[in-house]
Amino acid sequence: MTSTDYSFFPDSDRSQAKFVPNRMARHRLDWAFAVATWTATLIALAVLATLLIDVATDGIPRINWQFLSSFPSRRPEQAGILSALVGSFWLLGVVVCVGFPVGVGAGIFLEEFAKRSRLTGLLEINISNLAGVPSIIYGLLGLQMFVRVLQPITGGRTVLAGGLTLSLLVLPIIIVATREALRAVPSSLREAGYALGVARWRIVWGIVLPQAFSGILTGTILALARAIGETASLITIGALTFIAFLPPLSLAGLRTPFTALPIQTFNWVSRPQAAFHTNAAAAIVVLMVVLLSMNATAIYLRDRLRRNQGLA
Secondary structure, three states, X not given: OOOOOOOOOXXXXXXXXXXXXXXXXXXXXXXXXXXXXXXXXXXXXXXXXXXXXXXXXXXXXXXXXXXXXXXXXXXXXXXXXXXXXXXXXXXXXXXXXXXXXXXXXXXXXXXXXXXXXXXXXXXXXXXXXXXXXXXXXXXXXXXXXXXXXXXXXXXXXXXXXXXXXXXXXXXXXHHHHHHHHHHOOOHHHHHHHXXXXXXXXXXXXXXXXXHHHHHHHHHHHHHHHHHHOOOHHHHHHOOOOOOOOOOOOXXXXXXXXXXXXXXXXXXXXXXXXXXXXXXXXHHHHHHHHHHHHHHHHHHHHHXXXXXXXXXX
């Protein structure tokens, strides 16, 4: 008798018949779905591993001190990534100084202080949608606002314009990460502070924010990892592909032309010589090391903060 066969029961008893699930068919479907998901995962991992092995095989032998400490050159054997590497760290510095306080502040306001209304609902929807906007759109916005309109302040196609563009790019990610970290804090902590008559801002600053800081820090570092690998937005605002100087370690460096590791890699890949392709593979390996270091730092800081909170 199947799960839908009621012919065994008389007409008067069909309303009292029990549904008997077909467990064998259900298990077969579960097994088929598990096989399909594992197959898709293994195919994706195989493709990723093939790309990584190919890039590492070509790039690792090229990485040496001369490659890391030399400027780009038209001769591939003398070319290096010094200006691109320093430019990437300059951009990250601007993103940290601009995107982190603005993003965390906006997340705290929307989650802890803003009243629920149509305006806040509209803002939340737009922030979530902005997290999925292609980076070239932010590049066009940065070209118009930071390169053209604010040229007296930014100096045009400079480090400051590129950093502000990347700050806009990662701002929705930081806001969403901040709000999720704040939501993870138990509401009982807030209610205990309210019961003692503590002001809301003191509760947020002294209780909620320390508890959520590990999640906020992790989301911020992951957002920075995305920023350091962006190419389309920097190309749109006019990042240079060949720079043989370094921005000075002062505020004047913010108003100097720049390049970055993704831009330099794009330049080398577009050249026909095979030696430049080897340089591009080496630059990709260096960029991957920087990204993995940032992700490892995020994991370490998150675990350490959580352990300290547990001990407290």
